[in-house]
Structures are given as structure tokens and as C-alpha cells.
Amino acid sequence: MKASETVLEIDLKALEHNYRYLASKVNSQVKKLAVIKAFAYGSDSVALAKRLEKLEVDYFAVAYTKEGVALRDGGVTKPILVLHPQSAHFQEIIDRCLTPSIYSDFVLTHFIASAEANNQQHYPIHLKLNTGLNRLGFDPDEAPLIIEKLQQTSSIKVDGIFSHLAASEDPEEKEFTTSQINTFKKVSEDIIAGIGYQPLKHLCNTSGILNYPEAHFDMVRTGIGLYGYGNSDEIDKQLIPVGTLKTIISQIHHIKEGESVGYNRKFKAEKDTKTATLPLGHADGINRIYGKQKTNVSINGHLAPIIGNVCMDMIMIDISGINCKEGDEVILFGKEKSAEEFAHNAGTISYELITSVSQRVKRKIIE
The missing domain is CATH 2.40.37.10 (Lyase, Ornithine Decarboxylase; Chain A, domain 1)
Incomplete structure (x- = not known):
């Protein structure tokens, strides 16, 4: 349809095509997380999330609490991971059943206090590990601290452990990416041994899904790929801009x-x-x-x-x-x-x- 004003057309069939293409690259047992932060990469987060729920996506991720609240208000029911929560919003997170990424001792300490104040038992969190991106996350040598604090409370439970690849689209950085994968494996297994149960492990972003199948673990995350861009000309030909x-x-x-x-x-x-x-x-x-x-x-x-x-x-x-x-x-x-x-x-x-x-x-x- 021809435009008669400035408009951003959002094609849900293109979204479905992209999701199915990326899902085809992972084992059927691997869960799929859709990243719909920043208004679903500039489109419409609620409309896209509802279509993805129909496609049986397992998880969503947003950057900030406000974005997760908007999804809940829009009727989205699947788990929503807040990638960069702030302590000022922990009450909102609990009230809206959002899942916080816990990335530092400060955040862990304050979220435990919030969960205990709200009489929570086994409230789900994801632990973010820093494996080389050096943006957010616990450093590997903080694993004993994490384990100790988790053993001292029943108010929270680790639903996932994850990290973020820095250059998964760049073949010249394969050695670095492999070192990230190996660090993630070791530190996550150390934490799992310390807490005594098995949370979801997830590491791969869109380019990781396509380039590092050995690192798919229990769940993969896709952001830019959902919207039709794959960080390479070859993959872009397989995707449709939303x-x-x-x-x-x-x-x-x-x-x-x-x-x-x-x-x-x-x-x-x-x-x-x-x-x-x-x-x-x-x-x-x-x-x-x-x-x-x-x-x-x-x-x-x-x-x-x-x-x-x-x-x-x-x-x-x-x-x-x-x-x-x-x-x-x-x-x-x-x-x-x-x-x-x-x-x-x-x-x-x-x-x-x-x-x-x-x-x-x-x-x-x-x-």
C-alpha cells in the first residue's frame, strides 16, 4: 500500500519468517529468547511480542524495567528478562513478575533484600557473567562470592546463567570468541556445582546462533536477526526486514x-x-x-x-x-x-x- 504520510510499516509475516529461519539453526530442545528492547528495535514491542508468543517463543528480554512493564500491561505473559535493572525498580520488577539480570555484588545484595522484604521464595533471577565484553557482569573470580550469597537465602533462585559475546560476527575474532565460550563454560559449571541445581545457560546472540552452534547450550537469544539483519551479506539474503x-x-x-x-x-x-x-x-x-x-x-x-x-x-x-x-x-x-x-x-x-x-x-x- 502506498504511503500518504510518514509511516513505519511493520510486517509480522517477515518477523515470523526470520524467527523460523533462526529457530531452524538450533536443536529443537534449545529454548529461544527474543530480544525486544528499545521498542522492539524501533518497531512495536507489544505487537511483536504477541506474535512471537503465538510462535511459542520461550522467553523475552528487554533492557530496562519500564520496557518489561509495558509488555506486561500489553498482555504478554511469557518470562521477561530485564537485562539492565536498577535497584530503584526492584519493587516494580517483583510486582510485575519480571526476571532481573543480576550482574554485580551490589545488585545481588539489594535484590536479595527486596525479595526478602516481599516474602519471596525462589524468585527467579539470571546471573550475568563478564567473559570479556567488559560491560556488565560478574568477573570469573567472583563465583565463590555468588555461591556464598545464594546459599544464604531462599528468597531467590537462579533460573539462568548467561554472558554476551563481543564479536561473534567477526571471523577474525574467532580465537577471542572461543575463549569467551570456554570461560563461560567453566564459570557457569562452577556456580552450578556450588548451588546444586541446573539453571538455563545461554550465551549466543544472533551471530552466535549462526556461527557457534557448539555454544547454543540451553537457550539462545536473538535480537537484530528477528528484525531482518544478520551482520553479513550472506545471512541478510535469508532474512526479511520487518x-x-x-x-x-x-x-x-x-x-x-x-x-x-x-x-x-x-x-x-x-x-x-x-x-x-x-x-x-x-x-x-x-x-x-x-x-x-x-x-x-x-x-x-x-x-x-x-x-x-x-x-x-x-x-x-x-x-x-x-x-x-x-x-x-x-x-x-x-x-x-x-x-x-x-x-x-x-x-x-x-x-x-x-x-x-x-x-x-x-x-x-x-x-
């Missing part, structure tokens, strides 16, 4: 040689030029890095570069030689024009582009 960002031409201008376009006159016409103004800008997630002819959009099957500085609410494009008119549809990224291509041309990545789409952009669910 989101398509569309807009329309608001106005067409005929710029004479020597005239300029936009703020600070960052585009100056070297010849007579036809331009179009589009109704979206950096307040909608099309940041200033995409201006000055770094990347382009698609109109009626033709590419048109973004010119000059991106404005807060508008961008201008060069449509010289393109047969188009005011009101015509413009595609920034989607199935026919990859977000990875759009982003790469400007020196960034698809993750940043798709998660930046502002909440003022209308979302349209395509069944």
Missing part, C-alpha cells in the same frame, strides 16, 4: 545554478537542480549524519541523495532526472532498500538507524 520507513514528497523546487538548499547553505547547486522536501528529519530518527549526500532514498525505483543538512522535521533530496511529483511515496529503508545499506553509506550500522525511528512516526502493523 520495518519499512516510508514518507512522501511534500514539495518540489527548481534550484538554479549557484543557489543553495537548507541551513548553513550546505548544498550549493553546481547546475540547475530539481529538489524535493520530505516531511521527516532528525527528530524522527533520520539524523544529521545522513545529510550532505552521504546516503539516499528510493522514489519510483530510483535513488535520490539526501542533500544539505538534515533539519529537525524535514530533509531535502536531489530528484534531478527522476519522474516524480508531490505526494509520491519515498522509501528510506525496508525490503527493497536495506537499512544496513542506508546506514553503512553514512558510516553507521543498521542497529542505530532502526532503533532511532522516533515514536512520533506512525506505526502500521502489516499482518
